[in-house]
Amino acid sequence: MKCSICKKNISFYHQRHSGLNFCKECFVKYIKKKVRKTLGKNIIKQNMTIGMGLSGGKDSLVMAYILNEFYKPIPNSNIIALIVDEGIEGFRKDGVNMAIKFCEEYDIAYKIATFKEYIGYDLDELVKIAKDKNLTMNPCSFCGVIRRKILNKMALNEKCNYLAIGHNLDDMAQAIMMNYIEGDVKKLAILGHDANNPMFVKRIKPLKYIPENEVLLFADLLEIKYHKAPCPYSSMSYRAEISDIIDKLEENHPGTKYSIVSGFEKLLEYLPVEKEMNVCKYCNEPSASEICKVCMFLEKLGILNV
Incomplete structure (x- = not known):
């Protein structure tokens, strides 16, 4: 079957929700174009x-690959990888x-931080406690x-305009x-709106309209080497059930994931948003x-140092 985009090459991927067939070249272009549209001219x-x-997994490295391609030719703009070792x-x-x-x-600057240095414990220790x-x-x-x-702190230290996730x-x-x-309306509102606080770096999600299987396909097509092993704690999460x-x-019902996100974004204008964030009484950071x-x-675990 021919590619639905260029009408020339043989397709290798069928997108069920749209009915489109992509050849390898058109698929790569499609993903990049979609990410560029998601970010917009005010960010690029x-x-x-x-x-x-950056975690080292497929999602973060595909994001980094595309952002590097976007920002490398732009004067006075740069990207920096922020890596957290839990x-x-x-x-x-x-x-x-x-x-x-x-x-x-790819000659990308990077910084590394650990749970241990920020809160005094690594994740394994917290789970044990x-x-x-x-x-x-x-x-x-x-x-x-x-x-x-931690990522927010790192982004602040590097004077980032945005933090890409x-x-x-x-x-x-x-x-x-x-x-x-x-039934957590407050968290839904927070999920869809940026916090209004100078100590909070605004987040962008370049891949938020790209399904996981297409991120994986993009990574494999461009031979991006990524960490494939699942986190040993992930099977214990509520998210895994959802x-x-x-x-x-x-x-x-192909297209369900798009519908969920699209419906939520339409609902956002009706969700209450607090104009200002509070400051945590213990760490004095946005909350x-x-x-x-x-x-x-940390307080619940009995290890909060104040």
């Missing part, structure tokens, strides 16, 4: 410093090393909020559905409430 321009959260024995070092190798191959105290705390929950806090369409749909199901449900819906989530977790 001169005098920009973009921090990129401290997961037998897993995390491989991802960090893949991220470093990628940055060195929670287990010893018989606390039912999902590792992914406190890992995510700590990592986001490699969330794909699947990630977005999962996050939205998790908050819908939990992911299975959404994948099943997508299989039966949606009196105590930030990181300090809340």
Whole structure:
């Protein structure tokens, strides 16, 4: 079957929700064009410093590959990789090393930070403390909020205009559905709006309209070497359950993931948004409430140093 775009080359990928068939060349161009449209001219321009959260996985490295291509020719603009080592024995070092190798191959500046240096404990230690105290705390929950806090600090230190996160369409749909199901309107509003605080670097999600399978396909086509092993804690997450449900819906009804994200974005204008963020009473950093989530977790574990 011929490619639906160029009408010349043989197609290798059928996009179920659109019915389009892509040859390899047109598929790569399509992904880049979609990311460029997502970011827009107000972000892809001169005098920009973009921090990129790099894990070493396919999503973050595909994002970095495309952003590097966009910003390299632009005067007075640059990108910097921000790598966080959470401290997961037998897993995390491989991802960090893949991220470093990628940055060195493409001549991208990078900085590395660890959970240990920021909060005094690595993730494995936090999980052990929670287990010893018989606390039912999902590792992914406190890992995510700590990592986001560290990335924000790193982006501030590097004077970044934006912090790019490699969330794909699947990630977005999962996050939205998790908050819908939990009835957490406040988190839904936060998910869709930037915080208004000089200590918070605005986030961009270049891959938010790209399904995970297409990110993977792009990475493999361009032979981007990425960390493939899943996090040992990921199977314990609520997100994994939601992911299975959404994948099943997508299989039966192509385009479901796009519909979830599109519907949420239309709903955003009706969600209440706090104009100003609070400051955590313990760490004095931006927070949606009196105590930030990181300090809340550390307090619950009995290891908060104030």
